[in-house]
Amino acid sequence: MAFKIFPLISFLFLIFILLAPSGHAKRSIPSGKKTSAFDFIKKLKGCHKGNTTKGIHELKAYLEKFGYLRYPNKTQATDDDFDDILESAIKTYQENYHIKPSGVMDDETISKMTTPRCGVPDIVNGTNYMQPRNRNHKSGSSGVHVVSHYSFFEGEPKWPPSKTHLTYRFLPNVPAVAMDPVARAFQKWQSSTHFTFARAQTDQNSDLVIGFYRGDHGDIDPFDGPGGTLAHAFAPTNGRFHYDADEQWSIGSVADAFDYETVALHEIGHLLGLRHSSVEAAIMYSEISAGQTKNLHEDDIAGIRDLYNL
Template sequence: MASKIFHPIFFILLIFIPLAPIGHAKRSSPSDKNSSPFNFIKKLKGCQKGNSTKDIHELKAYLEKFGYFSYENNAHAMDDDFDDTLESAIKTYQKNYNIKPSGIVDDETISKTTTPRCGVPDIANSINYMQPRDNNHESSSSNIHTVSHYSFFPRSPKWPSSKTYLTYRFISNVPTYARAPVARAFQKWYSVTQFSFEQVPTNQNSDLVIGFYRRDHRDGFPFDGPGGVLAHSFAPTNGRFHYDAEERWSVGSVPGSYDLETLALHEIGHLLGLEHSRVNEAIMFPTFSAGQVKNLHPDDIQGIRALYNQ
């Protein structure tokens, strides 16, 4: 294989201060925390099978959005009955996020479900890719035995073997301060994969496209406002990566803001073919806290190398 070339873009030094959202959206602040679209779950503390409590239908919608179940009868999806199907979905969620699978909306479950996250579902085509499967991977090195929890999309889509040089571009609404963090994220994936990445002008065709969007932006996965879904992207070879423009973004760790590079690392993982991991320290773990900065983890690196047989 030819030697890889990474084409860096000009990096702008920034002081680590909160950065305003794109456009004219309202800046979030500590007083805005209660506006999170996931905060309704806090009112369901202690709910369990047999309960009929206001807003349970919203919990059903939340779990359905991320792939945990789908009611054949829409009436059940819209009611507030805590039934067997919902209990089973909550237990599955709890297992995926390393919580005791009680089926009860307890404090730990509330803490995790209200944490902002990637919009890519955890379960696709009724297959739970966050749980160990027949093709789960084990490795042993220096007498240390580990189990990997990386996963792939259904049917394991990936870029063809002849396609190791990928171009990317920013659409015109992406501000200057957001571009260098994304470029750094590409460089980190470059260092552990067979891929090379090059930024091309906005008006040029490219393999990958990065943009900032609000609410319904016509890709079938509308954003939900501050504090909910932070970003999403698509499996190969779709190439689209979207940030939610209503979030408060930053460069580096800033209280109350989300690190652009951390989310870029996660979403590029999806662009290359990785699904979510249940390893909390992995970049492909689905949730992200404000002020959190993460990097590639051995689980992520093992996963991408396994997908492309490196």
Template sequence: MANKPLILAFFIFLPLCLSLPLPELPELPRVSPFAFLNDLQGCKKGDNVKGISKLKNFFHYYGYLNRRTNVTSYMNDDNDVFDDHLEFAIKTYQQYFHLNPTGTLNPETISQLATPRCGVPDIVNGTTGRLLFEHDDDDDDDRVHHYHLPHVVSHYAFFPGKRRWPSSKYRLTYAFLPSTRKDAKAPVTRAFATWARYTHFKFSLTTNYKRANLKIGFYKGNHGDGYPFDGPGGTLAHAFAPTDGRFHYDSTEKWAVGAVKGRYDLQTVALHEIGHLLGLGHSTVKNAIMYPYIKSGTTKGLNADDIKGIKVLYNRR
């Protein structure tokens, strides 16, 4: 995650949403930006629960919910009503991530929502002019998906207008913010080398941060790019589409080199965010590096879907 990245999440409670007992979920730490999900399971259309508006904000940011206005042009989604629009947004989200599209906040949907992720939106509302393009092998043209997804093409995606680096710009320099933690530099460098093996790009490290094509740094909270980080356990990182070049880690997350229990691998996240820097959007293929969710204690490399996507974007075989 249309030159937009990141964002936060939210949760709610409805004591008697369902008449039947629901499976127990592991309780999320209250400090997590996703902790509201502790109280959310079982909510469905027709419920009116304090906090539903937070969930609407989450779905709006990631592209699943349109902002609606009334005749006086005021937002009318700032309420706690679980309405038709929210149900549709949840079904779209479930469909995108290959879940049963019930339109309710069942345990598997809550579990998916609670997983830390990249802050770049998944899909975009066509009325804002921000569209994502997905490629379908059965058609030579790119298909534009608006708010509704009749079915999800399990493939790579691109930013609106297929934003990419010009053909003359294949030698890209990258630099680290001076305050960048030392243990992150080697993993990020390895991530650039991995992408270089499957693309025409050549990446080189420079000490001139201001003039570098790609800029990597660690930030927290509101850090001046319009997309504040939300603290531990939420948005892990975000990056911007070509040719912006910014890639930001959330410094408050627990980072590690390699698969360390309870921590996030610096190189895996770098591989994902560099994909955005080069022009790839999110993939619905779970094993792809461009899948938006990342689990702690794991590592991941490029998938055939990622490689094919970057080759299609730059018209290379």
């Protein structure tokens, strides 16, 4: 009898080994699709002015967070009525992201709104930084009139001419695996600007500080969990850059994860004084999809050179 039972036990043990998840793979490859902080938007497909639909108040909060919406009273901001103000905000969003401005929550709009993005707003105090602006660039002795797609923070804050060497440090909450990708991002900006960058020790003062946070952490909009706001950074000369610790991060292109270096390139652009660009291929475009990697684009380089008169 024992000899008959032994093969059965061996077989079951083999099946268990084959089906058991690998502990090594858990850390490097995301397991399963996680719910995104922006997934509520998918339930609003087809909504338009005149509708009263559960969840519209969340859409209002989303658009308010990124600068598209401001209601005169709290009641309107927290109800589920699709009113004229919301329709106008959606049309502006659609224009910014090159979607037909219908004011309707169509498939293209939902796809764009649910894409993870940077936490820096597109519109501040009524100024829409996603719309192209006319600028006069000098080429030799002649002024050249061009339309630019990059943008700067209000008042065009930047590092002073005497401050071209910037130091950066990592807070203790930064995973060691993130440090080299961030360093590479700094080197890419260094190769395209007049800035040089060097890492300072954790306990030393520095011009720039990188950290990982969850939820609310002070004087900037809180992070919202996986798949929503990925990171944010401050304009010069504040120097702070925060990753959302709730996201799945990776080195390079990994499905359902976000590349440390690509996001760092974007946020360093903010640290140097760039806002968002309306060029989708630019690193300063506000959104990034999981598994996507990007590099500096000519629009990013033109923007930083314009800001610093390089």
